[in-house]
Amino acid sequence: xxxxxxxxxxxxxxxxxxxxxxxxxxxxxxxxxxxxxxxxxxxxxxxxxxxxxxxxxxxxxx
Numbered sequence: 001x002x003x004x005x006x007x008x009x010x011x012x013x014x015x016x017x018x019x020x021x022x023x024x025x026x027x028x029x030x031x032x033x034x035x036x037x038x039x040x041x042x043x044x045x046x047x048x049x050x051x052x053x054x055x056x057x058x059x060x061x062x
Contacts, residue, residue: 010036031055 003009031037031053039054 029053034058 002011029052032055035055035057037053038056041050041052041054042048043050
C-alpha cells in the first residue's frame, strides 16, 4: 500500500526477502479473504524487528 491519503494504491505480488545482513526473512503478512490492509504495525530499533498489518473489510457508502 503506497500513496498519500486520498491517493492510496494497493499492489499485490511477491516481495523481496527481508532480512539482509544478519537477519532472517519473516513470513508473508496477509489480510483475510475480503479484507484489505489499512494500517502498518512495526517494531523498529536499529532494524525492523517485527512487521504486521491492520486489516479491515471494505465497505462503500454512497
